[in-house]
Amino acid sequence: MPAFKNALARFMSEQRGYRVTFDPSNIVLTAGATSANEALMFCLADHGDAFLIPTPYYPGFDRDLKWRTGAEIVPVHCTSGNGFRLTRAALDDAYRRAQKLRLRVKGVLITNPSNPLGTTSPRADLEMLVDFVAAKGIHLVSDEIYSGTVFADPGFVSVLEVVAARAATDDGVVSAATKMSSFGLVSSQTQHLLASLLGDRDFTRRYIAENTRRIRERREQLAEGLAAVGIECLESNAGLFCWVNMRRLMRSRSFEGEMELWKKVVFEVGLNISPGSSCHCREPGWFRVCFANMSAKTLDVALQRLGAFAEAATAGRRVLAPARSISLPVRFSWANRLTPGSAADRKAER
Amino acid sequence: MPAFKNALARFMSEQRGYRVTFDPSNIVLTAGATSANEALMFCLADHGDAFLIPTPYYPGFDRDLKWRTGAEIVPVHCTSGNGFRLTRAALDDAYRRAQKLRLRVKGVLITNPSNPLGTTSPRADLEMLVDFVAAKGIHLVSDEIYSGTVFADPGFVSVLEVVAARAATDDGVVSAATKMSSFGLVSSQTQHLLASLLGDRDFTRRYIAENTRRIRERREQLAEGLAAVGIECLESNAGLFCWVNMRRLMRSRSFEGEMELWKKVVFEVGLNISPGSSCHCREPGWFRVCFANMSAKTLDVALQRLGAFAEAATAGRRVLAPARSISLPVRFSWANRLTPGSAADRKAER
Numbered sequence: 246m247p248a249f250k251n252a253l254a255r256f257m258s259e260q261r262g263y264r265v266t267f268d269p270s271n272i273v274l275t276a277g278a279t280s281a282n283e284a285l286m287f288c289l290a291d292h293g294d295a296f297l298i299p300t301p302y303y304p305g306f307d308r309d310l311k312w313r314t315g316a317e318i319v320p321v322h323c324t325s326g327n328g329f330r331l332t333r334a335a336l337d338d339a340y341r342r343a344q345k346l347r348l349r350v351k352g353v354l355i356t357n358p359s360n361p362l363g364t365t366s367p368r369a370d371l372e373m374l375v376d377f378v379a380a381k382g383i384h385l386v387s388d389e390i391y392s393g394t395v396f397a398d399p400g401f402v403s404v405l406e407v408v409a410a411r412a413a414t415d416d417g418v419v420s421a422a423t424k425m426s427s428f429g430l431v432s433s434q435t436q437h438l439l440a441s442l443l444g445d446r447d448f449t450r451r452y453i454a455e456n457t458r459r460i461r462e463r464r465e466q467l468a469e470g471l472a473a474v475g476i477e478c479l480e481s482n483a484g485l486f487c488w489v490n491m492r493r494l495m496r497s498r499s500f501e502g503e504m505e506l507w508k509k510v511v512f513e514v515g516l517n518i519s520p521g522s523s524c525h526c527r528e529p530g531w532f533r534v535c536f537a538n539m540s541a542k543t544l545d546v547a548l549q550r551l552g553a554f555a556e557a558a559t560a561g562r563r564v565l566a567p568a569r570s571i572s573l574p575v576r577f578s579w580a581n582r583l584t585p586g587s588a589a590d591r592k593a594e595r
Numbered sequence: 596m597p598a599f600k601n602a603l604a605r606f607m608s609e610q611r612g613y614r615v616t617f618d619p620s621n622i623v624l625t626a627g628a629t630s631a632n633e634a635l636m637f638c639l640a641d642h643g644d645a646f647l648i649p650t651p652y653y654p655g656f657d658r659d660l661k662w663r664t665g666a667e668i669v670p671v672h673c674t675s676g677n678g679f680r681l682t683r684a685a686l687d688d689a690y691r692r693a694q695k696l697r698l699r700v701k702g703v704l705i706t707n708p709s710n711p712l713g714t715t716s717p718r719a720d721l722e723m724l725v726d727f728v729a730a731k732g733i734h735l736v737s738d739e740i741y742s743g744t745v746f747a748d749p750g751f752v753s754v755l756e757v758v759a760a761r762a763a764t765d766d767g768v769v770s771a772a773t774k775m776s777s778f779g780l781v782s783s784q785t786q787h788l789l790a791s792l793l794g795d796r797d798f799t800r801r802y803i804a805e806n807t808r809r810i811r812e813r814r815e816q817l818a819e820g821l822a823a824v825g826i827e828c829l830e831s832n833a834g835l836f837c838w839v840n841m842r843r844l845m846r847s848r849s850f851e852g853e854m855e856l857w858k859k860v861v862f863e864v865g866l867n868i869s870p871g872s873s874c875h876c877r878e879p880g881w882f883r884v885c886f887a888n889m890s891a892k893t894l895d896v897a898l899q900r901l902g903a904f905a906e907a908a909t910a911g912r913r914v915l916a917p918a919r920s921i922s923l924p925v926r927f928s929w930a931n932r933l934t935p936g937s938a939a940d941r942k943a944e945r
Contacts, residue, residue, distance in 0.1 A: 276626035277780040287663055309777070313637055313663065427659070429779030430627040438784060 249436040250274070252443035259449070260392050265405040271414055273422040274436075276429035278390045279309050282354075284425040288418050289384050290316035295348035296386070297321050297339045299331050301488070301524030301531065303360045310354070319343040319350070320525045328479060329362055329488075331355070331370050336377050352384030353377070357404065358391040361524050361533035362488045363464075363481030365395060371407045379411065393453055396461035397482040460485065460537060463544065467536045470548035474555040478534075485537035489518075492530030494558045503529040514554045516547050599786040600624070602793035609799070610742050615755040621764055623772040624786075626779035628740045629659050632704075634775040638768050639734050640666035645698035646736070647671050647689045649681050651838070651874030651881065653710045660704070669693040669700070670875045678829060679712055679838075681705070681720050686727050702734030703727070708741040708751065711874050711883035713814075713834030715745060721757045729761065743803055746811035747832040810835065810887060813894065817886045820898035824905040828884075835887035839868075842880030844908045853879040864904045866897050 250269035258266050275281040290296060292315030298306060299321040310316055321339040323329040336353070343350045353374065357366040366374075378385045387404040395401040405412075443449060467487055468478045479488040495502035500522050507520040510532075521531035536544060600619035608616050625631040640646060642665030648656060649671040660666055671689040673679040686703070693700045703724065707716040716724075728735045737754040745751040755762075793799060817837055818828045829838040845852035850872050857870040860882075871881035886894055 276630075276782070277777070279777045280626075280779055283778050308774075313775075313778075424658075425663075427627070427629050428633050428663075429630055432626070432782065432785045434788060435782045435785055 246433065246436040246440065248444075249440040252440045256443045256449060259446075260453075261401070261403045261406070265403055265409060268414070271419050273419060273426055274431045275426055276431055278388065279305065280429035282306070282386075282388060283309050283314065284422050284428075285386055285418075286310045286314045286316050287425055288421045289386075290314060290351045293317070293348065294351045295319050295343050295346075296351060297336065297343065297353045299323050299329075299335070299353075299355060299359075301329065301361050301521055301526040301533075303356060304519065304523040306354075316351075317346075317348050319346070319348065321353075322527050325479075325490075325528055325531075328364070329359075331366070331374060333373055333377060336374070340381065350381065350383055352386060354386040354388065355404075356388045356391070358389075358395060358401065358483035360391060360484060361486055361519065362479060363484030363486055364479070365399060365401050365483050366404075367399065368402045368407065371402060371404050375404070375407050375411070391484050394457065394460055394485060395483040396457040396464070399482065401483065463536050463541065466541060466544055467534065467548070470544075470552070474552045475559070476551075476555060486533050486535045489532050489534050490530055491532050494555055495530055498529060500529045507532070510551075510554070514550050516550065596783065596786040596790065598794075599790040602790045606793045606799060609796075610803075611751070611753045611756070615753055615759060618764070621769050623769060623776055624781045625776055626781055628738065629655065630779035632656070632736075632738060633659050633664065634772050634778075635736055635768075636660045636664045636666050637775055638771045639736075640664060640701045643667070643698065644701045645669050645693050645696075646701060647686065647693065647703045649673050649679075649685070649703075649705060649709075651679065651711050651871055651876040651883075653706060654869065654873040656704075666701075667696075667698050669696070669698065671703075672877050675829075675840075675878055675881075678714070679709075681716070681724060683723055683727060686724070690731065700731065700733055702736060704736040704738065705754075706738045706741070707754065708739075708745060708833035710741060710834060711836055711869065712829060712838045713831030713836055714829070715749060715751050715833050716754075717749065718752045718757065721752060721754050725754070725757050725761070741834050744807065744810055744835060745833040746807040746814065749832065751833065813886050813891065816891060816894055817884065817898070820895075820902070824902045825909070826901075826905060836883050836885045839882050839884050840880055841882050844905055845880055848879060850879045857882070860901075860904070864900050866900065 247269065250272045253272060254267040254269045273281075273284070275284055286296070286309075295317040296310065297319050300323055302320070306318060311318060319339050319342055321331065321335045323331060323335055340350055355366065355374065357371075358364060359366070375385065385404065385408075389401075389403060392401050392403065464481070464487065471478060471487075471489060475493065477490050479490070481487060491506060492498060495506045497505075503520050503522055507518070510516050510518055518535075519533040521529065521533070524531075524533065539547075597619065600622045603622060604617040604619040623631075623634070625634060636646070645667040646660065647669050650673055652670070656668060661668060669689050669692055671681065671685045673681060673685055690700055705716065705724070707721075708714060709716070725735065735754065735758075739751075739753060742751050742753065814831070814837065821828060821837075821839060825843065827840050829840070831837060841856060842848060845856045847855075853870050853872055857868070860866050860868055868885075869883040871879065871883070874881075874883065889897075
């Protein structure tokens with residue numbers, strides 16, 4: 246529907262400070278970001294081809310990108326030493342590992358802002374990355390689904406700002422992805438609704454401003470609550486989650502220790518968080534904690550429980566399940582979910 | 596969304612005269628029927644496996660079912676001799692051909708009501724088909740997307756009425772298809788809208804009654820208009836299209852003759868119809884003509900043009916493009932469409 250694509254192109258441009266523009270005829274609509282990422286993999290990679298993805302990455306990619314396409318993912322190992330920033334050395338290392346596995350590297354996929362880190366990619370890192378893919382002659386996929394969640398400096402830089410001068414539209418990809426959009430159509434009334442909604446600039450500005458204000462507030466609530474019990478979050482400026490270092494609560498500094506801690510937090514404390522190992526993080530002890538899909542009151546209860554657990558754990562005592570005054574459903578957002586929820590649920594979980 | 600699945604289960608049961616019921620927990624939602632059919636293929640067939648499909652069949656299946664899954668289609672050849680009804684001999688013949696091609700037959704897929712025939716499967720044919728798949732130990736997929744278009748006797752018999760006593764729910768397929776529904780999600784507001792709409796029984800009854808009345812009327816308009824110039828339609832009782840025998844307009848009784856006629860109708864007469872060869876029909880000269888996605892006035896213009904063309908063709912004169920008082924867009928619904936339209940467009944085209 247042209248009205249929707251036009252409104253979307255304008256809104257996406259506004260979100261990027263009008264530093265880049267979008268041609269509505271190059272927009273391909275899909276029923277969800279999962280569908281978009283899978284369609285791109287079908288377009289760009291054959292069975293046995295690989296994409297490099299910086300770690301930690303969204304655990305769903307192992308399902309979304311590989312499951313039906315036959316494509317492989319080779320992780321680009323980032324570490325806490327530099328705040329999990331992407332480096333040329335890490336990219337080169339991943340590229341070499343892919344070659345050793347006899348995989349043909351077809352591209353790099355990044356999430357910017359990062360899921361699970363909640364950080365935006367600095368312009369210098371994007372420039373380094375664009376140099377890398379240009380040198381290798383491979384594709385670059387930038388999943389910017391969280392660009393509307395940036396709540397603090399440094400602001401969001403879209404990869405389009407960096408490649409604008411160098412990249413041309415690949416009509417082949419647009420055409421193939423458009424054909425594949427048959428497999429996940431966006432219904433007409435949804436396009437009507439979103440066209441009206443995004444066409445109202447006053448509304449979208451107020452909405453985004455209020456939304457980022459609330460995310461910032463909720464993120465502070467989580468970070469302060471965790472700091473009070475000696476748990477640190479990676480500094481972040483975007484996303485609906487924090488990347489939290491819980492190493493000091495583990496009985497052993499290993500992935501077994503991480504899994505043991507995760508099971509306790511899920512089954513005894515009654516909170517679901519995602520272990521770093523599910524995001525292919527190489528350092529045990531990191532967890533993704535979502536804070537935006539619940540009320541401030543629920544987050545308070547969660548922090549109280551986690552606080553009690555942390556105190557007991559560091560005191561070396563066995564932790565028992567606390568009395569549950571508020572029911573917090575255990576949600577397995579990162580693995581083996583049998584029944585995906587509504588689109589709204591899924592967005593919160595990504 | 597449970598409210599939507601509950602309303603859908605009740606509506607689907609009503610459409611089948613309450614002779615069968617549906618368990619809402621066995622319903623998997625997908626963004627369009629194309630998405631549903633592809634997901635089922637991903638569930639039931641691996642690369643190199645095959646499904647048998649009676650001809651003529653919806654040309655999109657060659658794309659939807661095979662493209663990304665790697666599955667193959669082996670046509671079950673039905674003929675005009677018995678009104679293109681499915682026979683055991685045709686099924687056995689297709690099964691043998693598949694074996695000769697070293698393909699593992701995983702099931703049979705039917706469309707009931709048939710696209711492109713516009714006919715419903717008689718109960719006896721469904722019983723024969725169920726016996727066949729039971730004997731071979733293979734799957735049966737019944738695409739009943741057009742069950743709401745039945746406008747005349749004999750009424751619609753869902754395959755569920757025939758298998759009710761023999762079939763059990765395959766939880767594995769429900770679970771796998773549910774996971775795959777991530778790749779084509781139905782947005783929350785669409786589910787809300789449809790739950791309200793389907794929950795209003797008075798409205799849905801009036802809507803279906805009025806809709807089938809209009810389809811019947813339009814179908815008569817087309818059949819009578821074609822009969823007036825000596826062109827026959829297959830007798831039908833459902834669907835948004837007729838299966839039309841245009842053999843007498845062809846210069847040669849071959850698929851070359853069919854393609855030559857199709858090009859004339861598209862480029863000279865300005866009408867888009869689907870040649871039977873695109874539906875894998877083995878008898879040249881049949882065409883699918885859609886009648887429901889236009890106004891009665893537009894259909895009249897189309898019939899006038901086709902009438903003039905038929906007269907000229909049978910008089911052996913070269914046919915020229917008539918003056919176009921109403922613009923009829925040329926629509927390539929069966930092949931090589933680059934830009935799928937809205938969901939409503941696609942539904943009309945299927």
